[in-house]
Amino acid sequence: MTYSYLSHLDCARCGRRYDADVVNNLCTCGSPLLARYDLDAVPTGPSDISGRQPSLWRYHEVLPVRDPSNAVSLGEGMTPLLPLGALGRDMGVPGLLMKDDGLIPSGSFKARGAAVGVSRAAELGVTGIAMPSNGNAGAAWALYGARAGIRTVVAMPVDAPSITGAECVVSGGSLYLVRGHIGDAGRMVADLIARSSGKLMDASTLKEPYRIEGKKTMMYEIAEQLGWRCPDVIVYPTGGGVGLIGIHKALREMLALGWLSGPMPRLVAVQSSGCAPVVRAFAAGAREAEAWTDPVTIAFGLTVPKPLGDFLILDALYDTGGTAVAVDDEETLAEQARCARLEGAFVCPEGAAAFRAVRSLRADGWISAADSVVVLNTGAGIKYPSTVSVDAPVFSPGDELPGL
Template identity: 65%
Template sequence: MTLPFSTLTHLECARCGRRHDADRVQNLCDCGSPLLACYDLERLRASLAPADLAGREPSLWRYHELLPVRDPGNVVTLGEGMTPMVPLPRYGEAIGVPGLVMKDEGLVPTGSFKARGAAVGVARARELGARGVAMPTNGNAGAAWATYAARAGLDALIAMPVDAPAITRSECAAAGADLYLVNGLIGDAGRLVAERIKADPGTWMDAATLKEPYRIEGKKTMGLEIAEQLGWRAPDVIVYPTGGGVGLIGIHKALLELRELGWLQGPLPRLVSVQSTGCAPIVRAFERGERTSEPWQDAHTVAFGITVPKALGDFMVLDALYETKGHAVAVTDEELLADRDACAAADGALLCPEGAATLSAVRVLRERGWLSGEEEVVVLNTGAAAKYPEAFRTDPPVLELTDRIP
């Protein structure tokens, strides 16, 4: 039986389960909840095996049957995906978790994992006839979507807080995006985008986090790759820095799909959501056993990408934690910066602030006994450290030319 390029069948509401047409531009369900892409997994299971992927290109598009783009001619790519799994043996040993492994998303185009969601989201937007994409962002997502929109020949409207990393602002401008800076947080940027979309109907597809169904499909390829790179098995624990939570939701979705396909056996890995003590709505809700979070007041952290006071998909993040017997933990800025430097000194791996938060979380969870130290733990470094020069404040002494270097 010949498989189509994509086995996408329909969209389904993550909360109420209502079915939606996948072949027109869709945003939220009528109940206000995100939509998820669904696939013909029964047909796929009968016609495709993991071994069939071995000779495919080393990008996220190797999983095209599990992605929503129907026509290969609509694929938009800069070579994203198949990032390495890098052991961190010395740092892991130092904190009591010798089986520590980093999946390094800093090596994808635009320097962050956001390229995955942008590649698939922009490709599907073009396939559905959108003229442009519009979104609020904490920085990296805007840079990625602006870049991939340029690659696809679409317009991009991006709004971000004025405190977002400066390099992401420059990336958006270089890619020709219509860029707006706002005094406030990502929610304030979201209101500006909503006003622009309303003022110019028919031009922009709303690509805000989880307000369209396809960013998550790009992000889920991190979960697909982890399973494939480990020989079609799952690690014991996956630790993820959580702002909007799309990556964690996507990884969970990928693992569920792989299990239904029969490509992954046994229990799912325990998923861990990491936030900053300066913005930890998911952690607070998890500790209370709640299914949704309350907005976090006065949010602030050096890990700017996870500064999301209220995530639209918070209930999906929390469900993933509960279903996998996972956990949620908050770490301080001082901890994550110290652990970033300790890991760099021990193993030569330099993580972005958000990624470094996962190191602190592993250390804290080992200290608390939630981790025994025997587990294989995968942490996600979600971006290149070089995109955050403001997070490096230690300057070496400056020698005069007449000084003798010791």
């Protein structure tokens, strides 16, 4: 049986076709390449998938790794799709669901992209990768790189969550901290790769074609977990936006495969008011975003001044009748605390921003009380200890604790 029906790569902007079985980065026009599959030849249906291992590799026909022995895995995927009744009632959205990728290896959804991206890189003979990261992606690629025996070099802003840097270091990756934002780190990584004489592959966001393939499995899982149907709305915290692009790509693939029918869910891109290039572009009806000046937000993963795939993010929003929302840091932190108190779910700041966006969209009527709404929580809240101030009284042995 054919394990992967990968056919070729093509440019997301100009459509130029590329051989998928050699290492590729961007198109000659400077745009991302997307993996394409011979979907007409895929014999698999939803009933064939149900008995497979509970990981993202259950969708291997539409993933790019050709030999199953090359699939590098730490058990990623098939994270819970949880009903949030108390928080939903508080918002006026009874059909609120959370896709909780805080439970995935490395503590964030970035493990999806790392699992598939590292696996395909190793299959193509890559021995070293380099990338800029706001934290979680670098951590995930370093961990999966260690499992695959691939050297990993990560440059991240000095203010990135310290736990993500620790994940890089403990797994043997080379970590460099940069005084600046991810764009500054990206320029330094590009220079390093240019000087590496081919020893390092560029694994930056959308500069290799396979991270998105891991991220798209979020949508495959949501559809399967809902009985092969779509929710009305999917809300996604958007920095580089690979997950949102992947969700849209997965929807189009499942429609072509016949695994789904009916309207697509409305996609919502959520950003911070301190860095909202996609929100600004969407409000203007633009096809691309302009770079955001001086980006600052507590939701560190949203600090991307100009996503390389901005036109793909905006296409996904326009195609599905979606929207884009900016959330203040104060609102994000308040929603994070509210979610923990009402549901016992300590979500990451990026996920909290997405929940806050649902609250705003319900208040203005864009989301109705009858809508089923899936929010992507992209990481574990415990990876961001600085977002919560622990102000508790201290006692000594023998002291009497206050009564309830």
